[in-house]
Amino acid sequence: MAVYFECFTKTEMTREELFEKSLNIDAHSGSMAESGERAVDGVVTGQIALGEQVTWQAKHFGLPVRMTSEILELDAPRTFTDQQVCGPFKKFHHVHEFFESTTGTLMVDQIHFEAPLGPLGWLAERLVLSWYMPRLIRMRNAYLINSEH
Known part of the structure; x- marks a missing residue:
């Protein structure tokens, strides 16, 4: 059974600015500094685009994690969708x-x-991931709207 959640973030930034920042690999790495998350394959710096992939490496709960995501849909500056392809x-x-x-x-x-x-x-979804994953997204979004990156 899957977990679903939503995060809502308000900012004075323009939609275009926030959209571009959200597709920036360097900004994402900055937002995940706590876990040491960094891009190690695919698009590893700058903007990621439709059909492109990035492989992230990080430590969560003291364990090394690798995840490759692909941008499946992109309609600038309204929406984009990424999905894990390996991880x-x-x-x-x-x-x-x-x-x-x-x-x-x-x-x-x-x-x-x-x-x-x-x-x-x-069990992991219910006990840990259901609170940990929204926390990561909130941290990422706070970084995006508050950083100069």
Whole structure:
């Protein structure tokens, strides 16, 4: 059974600025400094585009993790979707949407993921990943809207 959650982030940035920042590999690496996440294959710096892949390497819970994601859909500056093609999850699908508002931009992250390992994965989803994954997305988004990157 998959986990689904949404994160809502408001900023005074324009939709175009936030959209571009969200596709920037260097900005993502900066936002995940706590876990040492860095791009090690595919697009490893600058902007990632439709059909391109990036492989991330990080440590979460003291364990090394590698995950390759691909940009499956892109409609600038409204939305893009990335999905794991290889990595720790049975499934990982992330839709990023950007809406103009009277005060700037509303970014909505919609994430579906499923852990592997059947009943053990289900337990990990419920006990750890269901709070840990939204925390990572909130950290990433706070970095994006507050950094000069």
